[in-house]
Each structure stands twice: as C-alpha cells, then as structure tokens.
Amino acid sequence: MSASEGTDGRLLLLSPEDNVFVAREEIAAGEIVAVEAAWVVVAATIQRGHKLARRPIAPGEKIIKYGAPIGSATKPIACGDHVHVSNIKSDYTATHLVGDG
C-alpha cells in the first residue's frame, strides 16, 4: 500500500495495477481532491474503506483492487467517482448476494 504521486494522501493505492483507490479516512462531499495530477470534485461523501476511481472505467471493465479483479463496472465510471454497489457487480455468482438475513 502506498500513496500515489500527485494524489491526495487520504487515498491508498493497494497495488500498482489497481484502478481504484481506497479512502483511509472520510472524504467529504464537495471536496476537491488530487487524483494522480487531476483534480476531481467528490460528489458524495466517501467513508473510510470505500473505493474511488483512479481513472475512467468503461462498463464491463474489471475493477482491480489488491491487483485482482473484484467485479465489473455496470455503468461508465469517471475518475474520482465513488466505486460501489451502484456501479459495479460481482463476476462470481449473484446467488451470494441473495438470501441475506
């Protein structure tokens, strides 16, 4: 894990291949943060442990975290967007998403 050059220190890059950062602490909505020499406005508050796009990600493209695919984009994701259940899905099996509680 490391800070990335030109990137806000609250964003962690877990593996060099990753296309998402992880927030080490909360980043409030409306903040302007540096993402690898680009400036992006954070649309919604990103809590500790949540993901933020490192670069634009096209629908169907793999989300890479820990250097490994953790799912695919379901809609276009812009650099700096919150990456979560609203814009990515499991590539494994949806059956693990049903039957909660």
Next chain:
Amino acid sequence: MVDGPAPMRGFPRADGRKGIRNIVVVAYLVECAHHVAREIVLSFRDRDVHLIGFPGCYPNPYAQRMMQRLCTHPNVGAVLLLSLGCESFNKSALSRVVAQSGRMVETLTIQTDGGTRRTIGAGCAWVAATLDALAAQETVPMGVDELIVGTICGGSDGTSGLTGNPAAGRAFDRLIAAGAACIFEETGELIGCEEIMASRAATPELGDELRAAVAKAARYYATLGYGSFAPGNADGGLSTIEEKSMGAYAKSGRSPIMGMIKPGDIPPRAGLYLMDVVPDGEVRFGFPNISDNAEIVELIASGCHAVLFVTGRGSVSGSAISPVIKICANPDTYRRMEDDMDIDAGRILEGLGTLDEVAGEIVALTRGLGAGMRTKSEEMGHQEFILTYKSFEPIGPACLPG
C-alpha cells in the same frame, strides 16, 4: 553499538523438528475428564502447562489424528492423558504415538485411579516431576527455515483487508524467502479468489485442487445456508463477495503456492500452503469451524509454531501449544484494546507506518518468539482450545507436487 536480533533457539525433537516452547500438555479424552484435567493445569498457572482435549464420547478418526499431531507438536515436551475410562477415544494408540516420539507420557484413568481427588493428586505429582525434567533439557540453535507459521483472520472489519491482512501477507513472503513454511486457510472465505489462487499454484494439477477446494467450500456453506454477503460488508465499503474474499486472501502474500494440505498434514518443505479446512463428503457434524480457535488448533496440528491472527473488531484469543501474534488492523480498536494487541497495523491508515514496516515488525516478533519473547496473549494466560467432530479424506497426489 549495534545489536543484531537475539538468536533463535529451539528444543530438538526426535523427528528432527524443533520447538520454540517446551510445554506440558494435559489432554482430556472426553468431556467427563475435563474437570480433572483442568484442576491439574490450574495448579501450574504460571508454568507452561496447557489444557487441550476432545469432548466427544464417540470415536472420530479426525479427532484421533488431531490429538496425535497436537501431542507430538514440536512445542510440546510431555503429555499427560486424562481418561474417564469408558469413552471410546483410543488412548493407548495416542499414548503409543507420543512415547514413540520420544516424549514423556502418562495416562491417568479416573475410574481406576480413584476418582476425582486422587487422580488430580496423581496428575499434579506427575506434572511437577515432568516440569523439573523438562527444565533440564538443552536448547539448540534454530533458524527461520525451521519454522512453520500459520495465519487466520477473525473479528474482521473493513480495515482488515487494508492493513493487517496485506501486512501479514508481506510477512509471509519474507518468512518464506528465509526458508519457512507458511499456511493460510479458510477456503470458505476464498470464494472468488480461486482463479488467481490457482494461477499461483506450483503446478496446473495443484491449481485444479485449489479450485476444487473452494468449490467444495461454496457447496458446503450453501448447504448450511451460510456464506452470504451481508449488508454490513457493503456499509464498510465492500461491494462484492470476491472483494471481501480478496481482503482475506491478502494474508497469503505473493509467494507461489507449493501445496494444499488438510488439518494435521505437515508441510514437507519451505513455501506457502493452503489448508483445506472444509470436511469431505456429505455435510455432517455442523459448521466446519465453529469459532476462530478451531482454525487455530488445525493450523497448530499441522505444525505451526506460531499463528498470525489479524483482527479488526478486536479478538483477544490466544491458544494452547503455540503463541498467537495478534495484528490489529483498525487504529480505533488498537487504542481501545492495546493490551491485547502485539502489532499495530491500523496506524498505516493514519499514515504512521507502512505495510513493509508492519511486516518487518511481524517477522521480528515471529523470530523473537524463538528468542525468549512472548505474545500479549501468552503473558495474560490465554490458552484457548477447541476440537470438534469432522471427517476428511486424505489429500490427493496432486496436492503436494515435487
């Protein structure tokens, strides 16, 4: 003056392995003998006398094998077996295995040795004499290349996969580079990691075994109605089951996977091994591992001298037989429970340390356990132990290539 780390020393055993502890194990062979065994152990509170046992009255080959492995673990110097007398556990076979390993062993049978009070008295006398004998044993130099180290995570939260687990993974990489054997497990929490895990396998056939083990775990947990992705995971920032799994998988580091073992199988050489902890065959006996300590016991049965335990919410567990190094992934938890935590990995989130620094601390403490250091849970007397019913088929030939 620059001091290097203190050299590791170990207790040599007849099978060529070395222990970093020289413990007297008191083992009850059925729950009915538990109290007598515990009373004996309590008489030696601050000595290295640990309580283990199997509660079942009905025979189970897995439990028999686990007890044989645990009682001949390199950290164990001598064994006192506590039988009620009418249980079905094969105590003579266990006693024979321990004796053949060169260890002192005694069996007390409560029904024939005069009941509770007299058996406790006889047990305490044997342990006292045995501790004196063990104290006279000499240690010999020991290297990291003689260590087996396991890892688990428990009480996980959103920080576990960010700090503690990857730091443990880097520690594994360093230990393996120095010649140690390292074991990770929890196949039920590796769902979604099977392809990337298979790609790290030493041979394609081993890769197939790794995939099959995860598929077996998925089936087993589905039958139990367990293994879903909970809403709380999403609150913590996890979006998919494979993301959750990858957080746990990070404990394995980046070394090639040299083999797949089952509980009680001892890694034959250096390198990284996956332990398949999910029983074979139809689902019976309930949950595979009912709590973290069931997994820790299985790692120790496979020879682990020490176990790296990554926690976010804050487990306090230690273990009988082998030290447990607690790595706290969450900085808030660390502040609340510092007395229980050996390693503060959560500080990485606060920019106060790096994964490599924390990995270095984990490796240093792991080595240090062989040079007189003790873990927080050891200092506080934690000796958790649990062993329940399971059934396994032996591993296939593709599981240990080369």
